[in-house]
Amino acid sequence: MIFPTVALSRSYSEKYLKNAMEAVRVMSAKQIEAVVSLLSRKPNIYILTDNNTLESLSDTNFYMFADEVRAHGIDLTSSITMLMILELLIYEYIAVSGDIVKPLQNSLMNNTIL
Numbered sequence: 001m002i003f004p005t006v007a008l009s010r011s012y013s014e015k016y017l018k019n020a021m022e023a024v025r026v027m028s029a030k031q032i033e034a035v036v037s038l039l040s041r042k043p044n045i046y047i048l049t050d051n052n053t054l055e056s057l058s059d060t061n062f063y064m065f066a067d068e069v070r071a072h073g074i075d076l077t078s079s080i081t082m083l084m085i086l087e088l089l090i091y092e093y094i095a096v097s098g099d100i101v102k103p104l105q106n107s108l109m110n111n112t113i114l
Contacts, residue, residue: 016078019064019065019066019078019081020084023063023081031062032092035060040093040096062085064079064082065081066080
């Protein structure tokens with residue numbers, strides 16, 4: 001079994017929150033704007049495993065912070081920071097483009113279901 005340096009207990013919740021906050025803190029406005037610009041082109045999006053070769057070929061990289069946790073050969077490392085990064089990028093895209101709001105407004109006006 002591999003456990004994080006901070007014991008999995010009530011005290012781990014502080015470390016867990018710090019990891020999430022750090023992932024968001026290091027996101028620059030320039031990176032976010034670049035991704036939102038790319039999203040406007042409606043690209044296919046792939047989320048890949050950590051790979052330094054891919055990282056060096058990427059235009060923009062976001063970093064997640066998490067303590068590695070394994071028990072009985074199962075990876076229990078939290079993915080919440082990755083989800084937070086994705087959500088923030090999506091929210092920014094929606095705010096800039098209105099891409100989700102417009103279809104929703106049209107469907108409500110036409111009494112149709114999405």
